[in-house]
Amino acid sequence: MSRNHWKPNKEANVSVYQQIFIYMKNKIISGEWPDGFRIPSQRKLADEFEVNRSTIVTVLEELKSYGFIEARKGSGTLVNYNEDSDFSLRTINWNSLIQSSIYESNNRVVQDINDLELKDQFIQLGKGELSPSLFPKSTMSQVLSSISNQINYLGYEEAKGFRPLRKAIAQHLREYGIKVSENSVLITSGSLQGLQLISLGLLKTGSTVFLGEPSYLFSLKMFQSAGISLYGIDMDEHGLNLSDIPFSKKYENRSALYCIPSFHNPTGITMPSSRRKEVLKVSAQYNLFVIEDDVYRDLWIDTPPPQPLKAMEETNNVLYVGSLSKSLSPGLRIGWIVANEQVIDRLADIKSQTDYGTSSISQLIAYEWLKDNLYKDHLKAVRRELKFKREVMISSLHQHLNSLATWNIPHGGLFIWIKIEVNISIQRLYLDMLSEGILINPGYIYGKRYQDYIRLSFSYASESEINHSIAILGKKIRFLSKLA
Ligand SMILES: Cc1ncc(COP(=O)(O)O)c(C=O)c1O
Structure with missing residues (x-):
């Protein structure tokens, strides 16, 4: 890049990133940086404009998304524009737009769980909803x-x-x-x-x-x-x-x-x-x-x-x-x-x-x-069923996880929070249970510190599904703890 003294004005109303974007775009459109011109390295640009490298990365992503530049393997980032360039064929860089937008993506595991919760082939042992049998x-x-x-x-x-x-x-x-x-x-x-x-x-x-x-x-x-x-x-x-x-x-x-x-x-x-x-x-x-x-x-x-x-x-x-x-x-x-x-x-x-x-x-x-009283009457049926399902899950936990985990008995709600007391990877347990067709919620999605926990729901799965799944859970934890 030819030596120049242009620098973004940090006091201006327009953001520094916008100013650099406009500056570089003009260089390209005016032909000063012709088609095939090699864009200077990120570090060099950052030094030149006296900004953070992350600002340069954002500008380059934006120029790429408009199709003004492209990264070529082995050659760096090159200008990809001439007066005859056919912009109608250029695709928007959706990835860059998605990555830099206001709303953050959810944790990948949470996204997966949300998808898997809709699949009938899995036993839903984590889902925070009443079971379809309780739908009035x-x-x-x-x-x-x-x-x-x-x-x-x-x-x-x-x-x-x-x-x-x-x-x-x-x-x-x-x-x-x-x-x-x-x-x-x-x-x-x-x-x-x-x-x-x-x-x-x-x-x-x-x-x-x-x-x-x-x-x-x-x-x-x-x-x-x-x-x-x-x-x-x-x-x-x-x-x-x-x-x-x-x-x-x-x-x-x-x-x-x-x-x-x-x-x-x-x-x-x-x-x-x-x-x-x-x-x-x-x-x-x-x-x-x-x-x-x-x-x-x-x-x-x-x-x-x-x-x-x-x-x-x-x-x-x-x-x-x-x-x-x-x-x-x-x-x-x-x-x-x-x-x-x-x-x-x-x-x-x-x-x-x-x-x-x-x-x-x-x-x-x-x-x-x-x-009227429709909702109240419905709640009576819900409570009866939740009480029954809670007992089913607790007795199954006693039977299969006794020396492996600890838990409290909740007086309501849908969940039992279980601390796994043996040294295993909960991520591995989550995946192993999935391969058995059973979905559980790993504790770490509710806080990074909770690597030894899982959240089970006693409300959604049927009695036989709960008994079957907890028996498998016990087996998997035992197996993983021997591996650990
Ligand atoms: C504690 C808590 N608050 C809020 C919600 C959101 O529920 P909704 O938007 O369906 O009322 C949930 C759902 O799981 C929840 O567990």
């Missing part, structure tokens, strides 16, 4: 025929969602001790969207979310994609170990505390009232708002869990997230956020800019389930 088919078809008679028009809903459904949810929440009007309820497309709206509407790049580790949230990239850090804190048998939160000025603003106080995913732990009170105290003391994810509450087996934090607070520091996914049907995509009206209005505005509201049909269906 006949009541659902009555509900569907009833709503088909009510629909005269399907328009956009109010930004916060179908008002009668919000009222029915507010009424349902009263039974937990949460006293709010429908104006404090926002209907979301599953609780997952609720979490995303919170990240977009109340947090910002550089914010920190504290959460117990392991956690379901570590199996997603939602917060990280918005530039928000997840900060894992220890858990004990009562949930979040609050003394593990590193309180400092740095975190005082714009931080939040996320928790799953009832039947935590993946550990199954339920926080007693005393710990819930401590969470509220810490939240007020350190100016952390609380995201209470309570999607498993209705799945209690032995006794109902303690009141939600949202019901216990005297402040307005808790955002409460719920859903029908775990207790009725995830395909409905009906969830909710409960908070003070100012926050709900803010999140409703973002929701409406994102999708103009959750499907009206799903909202009508959910309303039919909640308005």
Whole structure:
């Protein structure tokens, strides 16, 4: 490259990367760097422009994606442009666009599990859903025929969602001790969207979310994609170990505390009232708002869990997230956020800019389930079945994994969190189980520290599938531990 003194202006409004891109593109189009011209090395360009090498890598990727340059084996990176170049034949470099876009890709293992969970040929021993045998088919078809008679028009809903459904949810929440009007309820497309709206509407790049580790949230990239850090804190048998939160000025603003106080995913732990009170105290003391994810509450087996934090607070520091996914049907995509009206209005505005509201049909269906006793009656059947399935899994674990692993008996929810006590590779166990047609969730997707754990679900597989799979699990662990 001829010696020149051009350098990007670091004070300019246009990013340094954009300036270099435009500069190099002009060199090519003007013919100063003709077809076949060898682009200087990344290091040389970085020195020349006084920027990081990573900036140069991004610029070169972008020039490649437009087809201005190409890498040729043995010759380096060459200009690939002349006035007659036929751009209509050039393909977009999708790979480069995908790699450098805002939203992070999910962990490869999580992507695989999501795919494999849809395949009938696998026994689903990790899946966080009720089994199809618990799908209330006949009541659902009555509900569907009833709503088909009510629909005269399907328009956009109010930004916060179908008002009668919000009222029915507010009424349902009263039974937990949460006293709010429908104006404090926002209907979301599953609780997952609720979490995303919170990240977009109340947090910002550089914010920190504290959460117990392991956690379901570590199996997603939602917060990280918005530039928000997840900060894992220890858990004990009562949930979040609050003394593990590193309180400092740095975190005082714009931080939040996320928790799953009832039947935590993946550990199954339920926080007693005393710990819930401590969470509220810490939240007020350190100016952390609380995201209470309570999607498993209705799945209690032995006794109902303690009141939600949202019901216990005297402040307005808790955002409460719920859903029908775990207790009725995830395909409905009906969830909710409960908070003070100012926050709900803010999140409703973002929701409406994102999708103009959750499907009206799903909202009508959910309303039919909640308005009378259909949902409550359904839950009774769910609890009976979960209790039975939990016993099946626990006794099978005793039979086949007794000296190999330890676990706690959850009082509700869907999961048993199992610590493998012998020295084996969980990744290998996951793959070996797959080759037997059985899908389990390795613990490390919920936190890197959890290399010795697996999460099993007692809700989805049938009794015989559970017994068969746990027997194989025991054999595989034994086999691998002899190898180790
Ligand atoms: C703790 C927790 N929160 C939220 C969700 C998301 O559920 P949905 O968006 O279907 O309501 C899940 C799903 O597994 C979960 O385990």
